[in-house]
Amino acid sequence: MKKIVLSVLVAGIVLLAMSLLLIFIEIKFFPGLVEEYFSPVFRWSDTSTDWLFYTHPFVVAFALKWFWERYKDLFKGGDLLRAFEVALVYGIIAMVPVLWVTYSAIDISLGMVLTWLAYGILQAFVAGYIFSKINP
Amino acid sequence: MLRILFIALLSLGSFRPAEIPVPLSPAWVVESGSLLNIEGSSNINRFTCHIRQYLQSDTLRWVRDDRAKKLVFRNSAVNIDISQFDCHQKYITSDLRKTLRADKYPQLRIHFLSMDDLTWVQEGQKVRGQVNIELAGHIKRYDMEYTVIHEQGNRFRLCGSKQILFSDFNLVPPGKLAGLVRINQEIKVNFELHFRPFGS
Numbered sequence: 001m002k003k004i005v006l007s008v009l010v011a012g013i014v015l016l017a018m019s020l021l022l023i024f025i026e027i028k029f030f031p032g033l034v035e036e037y038f039s040p041v042f043r044w045s046d047t048s049t050d051w052l053f054y055t056h057p058f059v060v061a062f063a064l065k066w067f068w069e070r071y072k073d074l075f076k077g078g079d080l081l082r083a084f085e086v087a088l089v090y091g092i093i094a095m096v097p098v099l100w101v102t103y104s105a106i107d108i109s110l111g112m113v114l115t116w117l118a119y120g121i122l123q124a125f126v127a128g129y130i131f132s133k134i135n136p
Numbered sequence: 137m138l139r140i141l142f143i144a145l146l147s148l149g150s151f152r153p154a155e156i157p158v159p160l161s162p163a164w165v166v167e168s169g170s171l172l173n174i175e176g177s178s179n180i181n182r183f184t185c186h187i188r189q190y191l192q193s194d195t196l197r198w199v200r201d202d203r204a205k206k207l208v209f210r211n212s213a214v215n216i217d218i219s220q221f222d223c224h225q226k227y228i229t230s231d232l233r234k235t236l237r238a239d240k241y242p243q244l245r246i247h248f249l250s251m252d253d254l255t256w257v258q259e260g261q262k263v264r265g266q267v268n269i270e271l272a273g274h275i276k277r278y279d280m281e282y283t284v285i286h287e288q289g290n291r292f293r294l295c296g297s298k299q300i301l302f303s304d305f306n307l308v309p310p311g312k313l314a315g316l317v318r319i320n321q322e323i324k325v326n327f328e329l330h331f332r333p334f335g336s
Contacts, residue, residue, distance in 0.1 A: 023313070035180055035181070037312040049314075050315060
């Protein structure tokens with residue numbers, strides 16, 4: 001149980017740091033894409049909802065941890081390979097269908113959707129690697 | 137007899153003493169060729185919002201304070217329709233209008249309070265003045281510095297700029313993505329007002 005909690009916390013903190021780093025990288029190298037966040041489809045920054053963004057890495061970590069505990073025996077090989085497989089499964093099963101319908105319904109660019117897909121897959125890869133290391 | 141008296145009373149009632157004309161103080165009319173823009177920035181890039189059309193012929197009335205060598209304005213304001221701002225980036229334009237509460241306070245007003253008397257100012261010399269800027273229902277006083285450029289036929293231009301903050305007017309600049317993408321507090325108002333004397 002300790003290992004489970006520890007791995008969720010570690011993954012959550014690492015994913016949070018990664019998300020902030022990626023935002024800054026995107027601002028630096030893809031400002032046109034980031035400008036799109038000023039679109040009215042996105043919520044204005046507000047203390048009542050901002051905390052949701054900063055806690056989403058822990059939600060992802062918890063969800064992926066549950067998946068890892070349930071299906072980790074199916075993933076063979078070294079830590080990197082297992083993490084890659086988790087990322088692929090998560091990307092295909094969870095991210096692609098959701099982003100497909102999101103793009104169909106919300107006025108955002110394909111570029112933005114693709115950054116979300118890449119982000120989700122990267123999250124799963126990092127979380128999968130941490131779980132494989134801490135709680136194989 | 138009563139009829140005559142009645143008619144006389146009616147005539148008296150309709151009599152009004154001749155209106156004594158109130159002498160008009162000198163005044164300038166803001167011409168439609170005037171320009172105003174707002175420069176701002178976000179943590180992504182910079183932007184400039186221009187007025188698409190300045191249609192109003194605002195009039196600035198003033199009296200001369202000879203002792204202080206100043207012009208003191210009375211009920212004189214330049215009114216800018218916020219919906220006419222175009223930031224050339226559709227999301228910033230709509231966000232700015234929402235931030236400035238344009239639905240409830242559709243105008244940015246610059247109330248002129250006082251200015252150095254132009255008679256004592258040489259070409260190219262800076263002119264100091266005070267204005268009240270009214271934005272989103274709040275008013276804040278600023279000291280201004282203008283450049284005066286004289287033109288033909290008693291026309292002249294008043295050029296200047298002022299750095300202001302959203303927080304000066306109790307406004308919060310727009311931010312998205314939990315504040316990680318945001319417009320910065322400082323905005324710079326640049327203006328070039330074209331004037332002609334009232335009546336010319």
